[in-house]
Amino acid sequence: MSQSLLKIGNSFINRGQEYECLDRFEYEIPAKWVWVYKLRTICPDCGRKFECTATKTQRKNGLMPRRCERCAAPGRPVRTKPCG
Numbered sequence: 001m002s003q004s005l006l007k008i009g010n011s012f013i014n015r016g017q018e019y020e021c022l023d024r025f026e027y028e029i030p031a032k033w034v035w036v037y038k039l040r041t042i043c044p045d046c047g048r049k050f051e052c053t054a055t056k057t058q059r060k061n062g063l064m065p066r067r068c069e070r071c072a073a074p075g076r077p078v079r080t081k082p083c084g
């Protein structure tokens, strides 16, 4: 058994951003199985909730997407809203 498996319904904070685990499943890549989480978080740019997936390794290394697909653009810093 693996120690740090997220459970469905759990949420966690990564770099100040909250992620909620909606689902998880095992995904077969050549030669091994990996856990993939389906996560929901709030885009810091537009405030919209969006869903994304991340592997356990991505989660461990803090490599989950932070912004929705519309706002995601390489090299663009994450803005925080001026108020609230």
Ligand SMILES: [Zn+2]
Residues within 6 Å of the ligand: 043, 044, 045, 046, 047, 048, 067, 068, 069, 070, 071, 072
């Ligand atoms: Zn956005």
